[in-house]
Amino acid sequence: MNKQHILVLYAHPAPHRSPVNRRLADAARATPGVLVQDLYDTYPDFDIDAERERALVQDASLLVFLHPIRWYGMPSLLKEWMDVVMVPGWAYGKPDSVLRGKGYWLVATTGSGEDAYRPGGLHGRPFADFLAPFEQTAALCGMDWIAPLVMHGAAQAGEPAVDAHIAEFTRRLHAYAAPLQAARAAQAQAQE
Numbered sequence: 001m002n003k004q005h006i007l008v009l010y011a012h013p014a015p016h017r018s019p020v021n022r023r024l025a026d027a028a029r030a031t032p033g034v035l036v037q038d039l040y041d042t043y044p045d046f047d048i049d050a051e052r053e054r055a056l057v058q059d060a061s062l063l064v065f066l067h068p069i070r071w072y073g074m075p076s077l078l079k080e081w082m083d084v085v086m087v088p089g090w091a092y093g094k095p096d097s098v099l100r101g102k103g104y105w106l107v108a109t110t111g112s113g114e115d116a117y118r119p120g121g122l123h124g125r126p127f128a129d130f131l132a133p134f135e136q137t138a139a140l141c142g143m144d145w146i147a148p149l150v151m152h153g154a155a156q157a158g159e160p161a162v163d164a165h166i167a168e169f170t171r172r173l174h175a176y177a178a179p180l181q182a183a184r185a186a187q188a189q190a191q192e
């Protein structure tokens with residue numbers, strides 16, 4: 001993988017039962033300049049190789065966190081990934097810490113529809129309230145927060161809605177990848 005790629009951190013505890021996230025991961029794999037790291041496939045025993053993960057992150061300009069929402073947050077292996085990979089000094093806390101300036105893009109799905117995320121609804125508050133820890137993580141690390149792409153009601157979504165969501169994800173991912181691809185091509189030409 002060349003420098004300045006997009007790194008997708010894909011975390012689904014049961015990908016064989018995932019009608020939406022699995023397709024999003026496949027769409028990312030098919031996008032030039034995008035590297036998908038399937039965390040549950042790579043680390044089924046949760047024994048994360050932190051050095052290897054840091055090397056993957058190092059040259060990425062954009063991190064995409066792709067996962068279903070579980071208990072109002074991220075799946076447990078992704079949380080473990082953050083605990084062991086994003087250590088102080090490397091992830092934040094120094095002017096030249098590694099994550100500074102990289103993009104942070106959350107691409108998530110929920111089981112409940114958006115109407116459940118409101119005062120008086122099943123989940124009591126707007127979904128945006130649950131994004132605070134994600135957004136603050138990006139801020140702490142000096143990362144650029146990119147508007148999340150969230151599909152609500154993913155568990156019950158019909159095929160046309162899923163198709164439309166995959167298309168929107170693919171469109172945005174290509175838009176983020178294109179300038180990186182162009183920069184790489186220009187660099188390669190300059191070296192000829």
Ligand SMILES: Cc1cc2nc3c(=O)[nH]c(=O)nc-3n(C[C@H](O)[C@H](O)[C@H](O)COP(=O)(O)O)c2cc1C
Nearest residue numbers: 018019020021068069070071072109110111112154
């Ligand atoms: C353990 C567990 C916790 C979950 N927590 C939430 C939750 O907090 N909010 C919500 O809307 N859906 C929750 N869900 C539903 C998943 O988010 C939903 O099934 C998933 O986003 C569907 O995507 P997929 O088809 O790719 O698996 C939970 C599901 C499981 C199994």
